[in-house]
Amino acid sequence: MSFDLETLKAAVAAHGRVARVVVASAQGSAPREAGASMLVWDTGQSGTIGGGALEYDAARLARETLANAGRDHVHRYPLGPALGQCCGGAVTLVTETYDAARANAIDPRAPFLRRFGGPETAPLPLQRALRLARGEGVAPRPQLTQNWFLEPLVTPTRPVWIWGAGHVGRALVHVLAPVPELAITWLDTSRDRFPDRIPENVTVLPTEALATVLHRAPKDADHLILTYSHALDLDLCHAALTHGFASVGVIGSATKRVRFRNRLTALGHAPEQIDRIICPIGNTALGKHPHAIALGVATALLAGQARPILAKGREA
Incomplete structure (x- = not known):
């Protein structure tokens, strides 16, 4: 799964500020894999992260973030205890808000790396993944490490x-x-x-x-x-x-x-x-x-x- 920048830009153009919710990691039995994402705005959404209750709660939090000009955040859901889902795993979601300026600032030629806390410099596994992507064209998998999140950007291939x-x-x-x-x-x-x-x-x-x-x-x-x-x-x-x-x-x-x-x-x-x-x-x-x-x-x-x-x- 990859970051679909063009779809994000189209949603921003149509709806103004948009929240993007992406599965940053999944452990055990989970509805979707890392990299699955959805876009949420005040009156609708597109895409899916699956899971019924998980998606409902994530969309609710995303709209609250949009309404209150909140910060990007990382949220971990133990699916059974937190949401009563029969899945036995856990999912960590990253929620970010975008306007046109922020979406246009993303470099479409390179994997997208950003920080949500943690150490000041990117962890070594993510640095190695970036070097492979830039030097050998090896697309990285979506991965969250010490609150740094790396995603490949989708390109039609x-x-x-x-x-x-x-x-x-x-x-x-x-x-x-x-x-x-x-x-x-x-x-x-x-x-x-x-x-x-x-x-x-x-x-x-x-x-x-x-x-x-x-x-x-x-x-x-x-x-x-x-x-x-x-x-x-x-x-x-x-x-x-x-x-x-x-x-x-x-x-x-x-x-x-x-x-x-x-x-x-x-x-x-x-x-x-x-x-x-x-x-x-x-x-x-x-x-x-x-x-x-x-x-x-x-x-x-x-x-x-x-x-x-x-x-x-x-x-x-």
């Missing part, structure tokens, strides 16, 4: 290109856009095919000749192809096989897979490369509703399964 802004494309963007590690590019043939509201972290690229821009995708991108046209889908598969990719999934059926295989073979692609293209996408056990397809695809994508990431459907 996994490119996902979604081809098509129809019902399934919109469902996929809705499901995947909140995941901060994903760098999503969304493409279709014209701007009016997209919804009016686009998530801030999604890059929209309308272009009439879709296949001609596939070469702009990183060669480690995951491609989800679900345009309104079988001919377009085929052109995109051909372009992807020519360019290179991490995975390609195509909406359709077993029959479509066979037809595409024959046509791609005629275009000169090797069978072992064509077999890397998965069609149909999603988990057929979930059904064919656009959000059901999106959930199946997203589950496989985020589970970190071996690529190709999208399970083949049953034969028709």
